[in-house]
Amino acid sequence: MKRTSFANWPCSIARSLDLLGDAWTSLVLREAFYGVRRFDDFQQSLGIARNTLTDRLRRLVEEGLLERRPYQDEPRRHEYLLTEKGRDFFGVLAALSRWGDRWLAGEEGAPITFHHQTCGHDTHAEVVCARCGEPLGADDTRMRLGPGFPERLKSRPDVRGRFLTS
Numbered sequence: 299m300k301r302t303s304f305a306n307w308p309c310s311i312a313r314s315l316d317l318l319g320d321a322w323t324s325l326v327l328r329e330a331f332y333g334v335r336r337f338d339d340f341q342q343s344l345g346i347a348r349n350t351l352t353d354r355l356r357r358l359v360e361e362g363l364l365e366r367r368p369y370q371d372e373p374r375r376h377e378y379l380l381t382e383k384g385r386d387f388f389g390v391l392a393a394l395s396r397w398g399d400r401w402l403a404g405e406e407g408a409p410i411t412f413h414h415q416t417c418g419h420d421t422h423a424e425v426v427c428a429r430c431g432e433p434l435g436a437d438d439t440r441m442r443l444g445p446g447f448p449e450r451l452k453s454r455p456d457v458r459g460r461f462l463t464s
Contacts, residue, residue, distance in 0.1 A: 303316055304316035305317075308446065308447050308448050308451065317357075317361055318387075318390075320354075322344070322346060322350055322351075322354050323354050323357070323358065324390075324391065324394070325344055325346075326340060326344070326346075326351070326354045326355065326358065327358070327363065327380075327384065327387055327391065328391055329343055329344060330364065330378065330379075330380050330384065331380070331388060331391065335377040335378055335379060336369075336375070336376075336377050336378075337351065337352075337355070337375075337376070337378075340355070340378075355378055358378070358384070359378070361383075362381055362383045362384075363380070363381060363383050363384035363387065364378045364379065364380060364381060364384055365378070365379045365380075365381050366378055367379055389423065392412060392422070392423035393423045393425065395408075395410065395412070395422075395423065396422045396423040396424075399422065440461075440462050441460070441461050441462065442461060442462040443457075443461050443462070
């Protein structure tokens, strides 16, 4: 069955999920944050099929989240390093981890903790307003149409009803 592409939808969530929405892609990125760089190490740590890993690494390189760099000539072998775009995905993983710790962890608690080396404390992700620093929650936030929203869709009643338009 052919997968629906969301790459051209006027929604950053849909576009992001189009690229990163399958579990293996996020888990490959998680391992990269853990310091894994080489194909065999990704394969061993995840237990992922080699063809699936090859596909995910290729896509992450093509999309600029990982850089493929040779580390050995005979035979030719490569390692995969996070780019700036890839490192910027850290907040997404931290937020997913926080949600999973709250709603899916058992009585034993979180399987992984985040340690902030700058202040020396264990911590977790919090989503806050970039302007005032207050927590950003669903009950006190509304979405507005941004400058990239297609003009042809702005006048639709279903769109106007879901978003702030001014």
